[in-house]
Amino acid sequence: METIIIEKCPLCNQKHEYSLEVDRSIIMKMLTPNDLYERERPYRVRRIFSCPTVKEKFEATVTLYDSSSNRINAVGTSTKIKNNNG
Numbered sequence: 001m002e003t004i005i006i007e008k009c010p011l012c013n014q015k016h017e018y019s020l021e022v023d024r025s026i027i028m029k030m031l032t033p034n035d036l037y038e039r040e041r042p043y044r045v046r047r048i049f050s051c052p053t054v055k056e057k058f059e060a061t062v063t064l065y066d067s068s069s070n071r072i073n074a075v076g077t078s079t080k081i082k083n084n085n086g
């Protein structure tokens with residue numbers, strides 16, 4: 001599970017934290033000088049989130065990051081609230 005932060009909920013304008021299942025492959029390899037400067041790549045997913053304040057659902061795109069040694073294979077479809085008190 002990884003933590004997703006919605007900085008500004010479209011329904012209540014508050015910040016919420018969610019957990020999302022992310023399947024990653026950690027690839028062990030010899031580091032080359034290039035790897036040390038490798039930028040992580042944004043990996044965008046669109047998911048349905050449920051606002052704990054107004055108790056309604058909204059859709060948002062969140063950005064996860066992966067790199068050549070930490071590859072995202074799949075991202076789960078369901079999100080759940082990590083903590084309710086914002």
Ligand SMILES: [Zn+2]
Pocket residue numbers: 009010011012013014016051052053054
């Ligand atoms: Zn909200």
